[in-house]
């Protein structure tokens with residue numbers, strides 16, 4: 001059931017072709033927003049648009065590589081061409097690369113920082129320019145991670161990923177302050193262990209490094225979640241929908257946990 005009354009709002013969700021982005025696009029559409037389903041994977045983006053349209057929601061696909069600044073600008077201009085304006089940007093696109101910090105090479109570092117941090121910078125710039133020109137404020141919601149606040153740990157070789165997600169938290173706080181005069185509220189969500197293709201990859205690759213069975217790394221991670229179950233993409237979409245709504249109109253420059261109790265602060 002719709003709860004947050006986003007009728008008439010226009011939202012972009014990056015990385016919306018699957019996982020948390022897909023769940024977020026479906027949720028915002030269910031709340032009444034017109035949604036740009038943006039992803040580097042064109043077929044997946046089109047598939048999610050079809051899903052939304054099959055439930056009478058409104059959506060439009062845009063193929064984008066968030067690491068390319070001109071692509072992020074085109075994403076915003078295609079949004080305005082399709083729906084006339086932009087109110088909400090969800091910077092969700094992200095990748096994980098499994099390597100200890102001692103084994104992180106130039107390519108891995110640059111790829112992670114480009115997608116996870118640089119992508120947030122340039123998508124936010126392009127969206128905020130449009131929102132400022134419209135003069136009605138807006139929302140930018142970033143998908144950071146628990147790894148944006150705490151180190152993943154010695155058995156979880158995601159150090160460069162964590163560095164890129166700490167960068168997302170910093171971008172959130174500073175963009176929130178810089179854009180506050182324009183009533184553009186900027187926040188990020190910090191999920192825990194979410195059951196998506198990204199965590200399947202993490203499980204497979206760490207299990208291979210450990211010589212352990214597939215599934216064992218995920219099971220170990222889930223055992224550490226206080227609420228006792230793996231997180232679903234919809235758990236994250238719930239918080240994003242709240243942050244997009246008028247109920248969250250006094251919250252900006254914050255990093256909010258949605259981790260089943262895993263994150264201490």
Ligand SMILES: NC(=O)c1ccc[n+]([C@@H]2O[C@H](COP(=O)([O-])OP(=O)(O)OC[C@H]3O[C@@H](n4cnc5c(N)ncnc54)[C@H](O)[C@@H]3O)[C@@H](O)[C@H]2O)c1
Pocket residue numbers: 014015016017018019020021038039040041044064065066067092093094095096115143144145146190191192193194195196197198199
């Ligand atoms: N899965 C988790 O446990 C978890 C936990 C915390 C945070 N996150 C974050 O949530 C976000 C979504 O994660 P997910 O688990 O749904 O991942 P996923 O791998 O299932 O989906 C990521 C999506 O981003 C798209 N994408 C990748 N690179 C892109 C690029 N350069 N330009 C545009 N789109 C691109 C992919 O095509 C894919 O559709 C990521 O930022 C991730 O870091 C995930």
